[in-house]
Amino acid sequence: MPGAAAGAYHRRMxxxxxxxxLVALAVAxxxxxxxxxxxxxxxxxxxxxxxxxxxxxxxPGLLGGAPLRSWSYRTLAVHRDGPDRATADAELxxxxxxxxxxxxxxxxxLDLALRDGRWSVTADRPAEGHPPQLWDQGPxxxxxxxxxxxxxAGQPEARLREVAALADRAVPAxxxxxxxxxxxxxxxxxxxxxxxxxxxxxxxxxxxFRGVAAVxxxxxxxxxADRVVLNPEAYRGLGDFGRTFVLTxxxxxxxxxxxxxxxxxxxxxxxxxxRIAHTGTGRAAADAAPALARAVRAGRIPAALxxxxxxxxxxxxxxxxxxxxxxxxxxxxxxDRWGGDRxxxxxxxxxxxxxxxxxxxxxxxxxxxxxxxxxxxxxxxLSSAPSR
Numbered sequence: 001m002p003g004a005a006a007g008a009y010h011r012r013m014x015x016x017x018x019x020x021x022l023v024a025l026a027v028a029x030x031x032x033x034x035x036x037x038x039x040x041x042x043x044x045x046x047x048x049x050x051x052x053x054x055x056x057x058x059x060p061g062l063l064g065g066a067p068l069r070s071w072s073y074r075t076l077a078v079h080r081d082g083p084d085r086a087t088a089d090a091e092l093x094x095x096x097x098x099x100x101x102x103x104x105x106x107x108x109x110l111d112l113a114l115r116d117g118r119w120s121v122t123a124d125r126p127a128e129g130h131p132p133q134l135w136d137q138g139p140x141x142x143x144x145x146x147x148x149x150x151x152x153a154g155q156p157e158a159r160l161r162e163v164a165a166l167a168d169r170a171v172p173a174x175x176x177x178x179x180x181x182x183x184x185x186x187x188x189x190x191x192x193x194x195x196x197x198x199x200x201x202x203x204x205x206x207x208x209f210r211g212v213a214a215v216x217x218x219x220x221x222x223x224x225a226d227r228v229v230l231n232p233e234a235y236r237g238l239g240d241f242g243r244t245f246v247l248t249x250x251x252x253x254x255x256x257x258x259x260x261x262x263x264x265x266x267x268x269x270x271x272x273x274x275r276i277a278h279t280g281t282g283r284a285a286a287d288a289a290p291a292l293a294r295a296v297r298a299g300r301i302p303a304a305l306x307x308x309x310x311x312x313x314x315x316x317x318x319x320x321x322x323x324x325x326x327x328x329x330x331x332x333x334x335x336d337r338w339g340g341d342r343x344x345x346x347x348x349x350x351x352x353x354x355x356x357x358x359x360x361x362x363x364x365x366x367x368x369x370x371x372x373x374x375x376x377x378x379x380x381x382l383s384s385a386p387s388r
Contacts, residue, residue, distance in 0.1 A: 048112055049075040051119040052088050055110070059094065064140035066151060069097035073108070084114035089127055095225065099149055099186045104225035106133050131203035134190055147171040147186050154193030155232065163189055163230065163247070170248040174255045177276045178344060182222065182258040187251045189228045198231045208313045213238060213246045221351075222258040241281070248277040261351040267306040268350055271327030272343070275335065278328065285332075285381040289325035291318050296382040301375050302326055305367075329381070330374050337373075338363055 052075045059071040071094035079087045088110045093103040107127035112119050126132045134140055138153040145164035148171065152160045167187050175185055192198045199206040202215065209215070213234040218226035228250040235243060252273035253260075260269055278288060286293045295301070302322070309315075310323035334343045342362060349358035359367050 045078045047119045048078045048086050048088055051112055051121055052090050052110055055121050055124065056092075059092075062135055062140070064142035064151065065144075066140075066142040066149060067097040067099075067144075069095045069100070070103070071095075073110075086112045086114075086119070088112060096149060096188060099184055099188050100225040101182060101184060102223050102225055104227070106130070132200055134192060134201065137192060137197050137200070148189060149186070150189045150191060152191035154197070155191050159232075160191060163191060166244050166247050167228075167251065169244065170251040173248050173279065174251045174276055177279060177340065178252065178255045178272075180255060180258060183255045187228060187247075187254050188226070189230060189247070191230045191232055193232070195231055195233045198229055201229060204313075210234075211317070212313075213242070214250050216250045216253040218254070218257050220257070220264070221261050226254040226257055228254065245277045245281075249273045252276045256347065259348045259351050263354045264347070264351045265305070265355050266308045266311045267323070267327040267330060268347060268355065270306075270311060270324055271329075271331035272347055274324060274328035275331040275343075285329060289329060289382065291321035292325040292329075292378065293382040295322055296378050301378055303375075305330055305371055305374065326374075326378070329377060330370075333370075333374055333377050334363070 052073045056072050060068050071092075074091045074093065075088050076091060077089040079089075081087060090108050090110055092106045092108050095103050107130040109125055109127045110121050111123040113122050114120075126136065134151060134153050141152050141155065141157055141160060143150045143152070143157065143160040143164050145168040148164050148167035150160045150164045150167065167189055171185060171187055175183075190201070192201055195206050195209060199209050202209070202217070209231055211234050212231050214228055214230050216226060216228050218224055228247070235246065238246065250273070253269070256269065256272065281288075292302075306323035306326050310319060312320075331343060334346060338346075346358050346362045349362045352358075353361070356367050359365050359370055363370070
């Protein structure tokens with residue numbers, strides 16, 4: 001990808017287990033379900049809890065037509081602010097039918113008022129210290145693809161349909177390379193209005209995601225719904241190849257989530273996702289890894305496989321590009337020498353026992369010997385690449 005498109009692609013990052021999950025709903029409503037007030041002040045907390053639970057009845061109407069399977073509010077704490085006012089800390093949990101095997105969750109703060117002996121929710125907002133949700137940013141529009149669900153705020157329907165079409169192509173590409181019964185074979189994509197809105201959903205500063213086309217949220221090892229969150233500004237700067245590549249890469253993270261743990265090195269998780277996204281493109285290593293090729297031609301062959309810190313947000317974009325490219329070529333080496341099925345087995349084993357033991361148990365080698373073979377592969381494939 002030449003020019004700005006390549007820069008946007010190479011600077012994209014992802015987050016493993018940093019956020020529990022992102023919710024995609026519609027604009028918050030100022031009225032909510034009511035519940036009878038139990039007799040006497042001592043029962044006020046129960047009345048508040050019933051009102052909070054009843055609010056879940058509004059959720060289907062707030063999702064822009066997204067297919068809900070389950071939804072609920074769970075009260076965590078109740079605070080009385082006077083004889084007829086209260087606030088409640090709550091957790092919202094929901095699952096999207098055909099997409100989620102575990103719930104998406106969000107922490108919320110609800111305001112309630114006592115009217116005619118009944119508690120009513122008057123406001124619903126993010127809990128202090130927790131990010132807003134897509135519905136806090138405006139009305140949500142839902143577009144269903146054959147294998148995808150795209151939820152957008154502040155985006156025209158035509159753009160969401162374009163994303164759904166590419167996501168529908170990404171899913172079978174990933175399914176062909178990664179077989180896992182725990183994955184639904186679908187992907188949910190959130191498209192906020194812009195960079196600032198994306199950063200707000202992720203609870204970080206916009207500068208951390210500038211030029212980042214997409215991230216995937218979820219929890220390592222599964223247990224929470226995954227969402228691919230696009231940065232529409234960077235995403236629009238990509239060509240057709242770049243957009244397809246990004247969505248395939250992020251869908252691969254969704255598919256491999258259950259096998260990804262804190263023990264999985266980022267070079268393996270990022271490298272496998274890139275390998276799946278590169279499959280069938282026919283691009284030579286030097287074309288697909290220009291930053292690393294420049295370093296190799298200059299005599300700077302990496303001494304070790306990319307460290308987790310090399311993929312960090314806010315770092316040097318060129319260094320991050322070399323990390324992604326080196327990770328991809330490491331996974332290509334495993335697939336070429338041991339086969340794609342063994343690469344998948346290595347991935348799963350690394351998540352269980354760590355990469356050093358997985359090298360021994362699955363590939364019959366050591367990390368040191370593999371690193372030497374990888375460095376030689378870089379030298380052979382990239383050292384004679386023409387300057388770009």
